[in-house]
Amino acid sequence: MESYQKLIENNKNWVKQKLDLDPNFFADLASEHKPEFLWIGCSDSRVPADQITNTKPGQIFVHRNIANLVVHTDINLLSVLHYAVDVLKVKHVIVCGHYECGGIAAAMSNKSFGFIDNWLTNIKDVYRLYQAELDAIPSIRERQRRLVEISVIEQVNNLSKTSVIQEAWKRNNMPVLHGWVYDVGDGLIHDLNVMRSDTNEVQNIYIFD
Ligand code: CO
Numbered sequence: 001m002e003s004y005q006k007l008i009e010n011n012k013n014w015v016k017q018k019l020d021l022d023p024n025f026f027a028d029l030a031s032e033h034k035p036e037f038l039w040i041g042c043s044d045s046r047v048p049a050d051q052i053t054n055t056k057p058g059q060i061f062v063h064r065n066i067a068n069l070v071v072h073t074d075i076n077l078l079s080v081l082h083y084a085v086d087v088l089k090v091k092h093v094i095v096c097g098h099y100e101c102g103g104i105a106a107a108m109s110n111k112s113f114g115f116i117d118n119w120l121t122n123i124k125d126v127y128r129l130y131q132a133e134l135d136a137i138p139s140i141r142e143r144q145r146r147l148v149e150i151s152v153i154e155q156v157n158n159l160s161k162t163s164v165i166q167e168a169w170k171r172n173n174m175p176v177l178h179g180w181v182y183d184v185g186d187g188l189i190h191d192l193n194v195m196r197s198d199t200n201e202v203q204n205i206y207i208f209d
Contacts, residue, residue: 035061038084038093038175040077040155042068046184047098053189061088067103067151068095069122070158078164085168085175093159093175096189097152098182104148108140123147126154149192152179156194161206166199173197 001009018025035058039049043064050060063080070077084090097104106113107123127134130150137143156179159165168174179194199207 029058033058033088035059035084035088036091037061038063038081038088038090039096040064040068040070040094040159041096041182042066042098042101042103044098044101044184047096047182049096052182052187061090066116066119067101067107067123068097068155069119069151070095070155070162071122072158072162078162081159081162082164085164090175092178093165094178094180095152095155095159096180096182097148097155098184099145099148100184101144101148104151105144108144108147123151126151129154149181152181152192153194155179156196157202160196160199160202163208166202166208169198 015026022028037060039060039062041047041049041062041064043066049055049062049064050057053060061080061084063077065074065077072078081093084093103120104123106116107120108127113120127147130147134143134147134150137146156177159177165175165177174197177194177196179192181190181192182188183190
């Protein structure tokens with residue numbers, strides 16, 4: 001059997017397992033889509049949102065891209081954000097980065113990786129903002145880990161600058177933004193405690209009346 005055929009086999013087994021436990025499992029899921037969370041995570045295959053949070057299908061609306069970036073011209077992310085906030089009315093938006101992120105490591109080097117360099121430049125822009133703090137960390141690994149954390153905080157800040165989030169906050173103080181980092185080395189999620197539910201932490205130039 002080819003490796004990809006194994007995936008279809010796994011799917012059949014998974015369906016059987018679910019139906020054995022609950023015959024209505026899929027019928028219930030098909031009847032409504034009301035997730036409470038929007039997850040913005042890295043495409044890295046080691047960071048599957050539902051598995052690491054032990055959640056079921058239907059609980060987390062997910063957007064993933066390389067290095068979990070919130071880029072203001074990314075029509076894909078903005079569309080997901082708009083739909084999650086305005087239509088699904090998620091209560092929480094979680095940006096979850098992860099240690100050992102290849103995108104972060106690549107952005108910290110001067111090496112060219114081809115087309116993706118253009119995407120990684122967004123991380124270099126974050127590095128520039130925190131250059132003094134980051135350059136003072138002698139260990140490259142520790143510096144990468146700190147940039148992972150700082151980048152998550154900046155992506156949360158980027159979310160708070162969007163019209164989608166600011167309008168939702170004005171309407172009903174929702175959703176709450178969160179910044180987390182997942183450690184692929186031990187499986188644990190670290191909350192960076194950067195919760196935002198108003199524009200108090202947003203610099204004035206970014207606030208829409
Ligand atoms: Co990554």
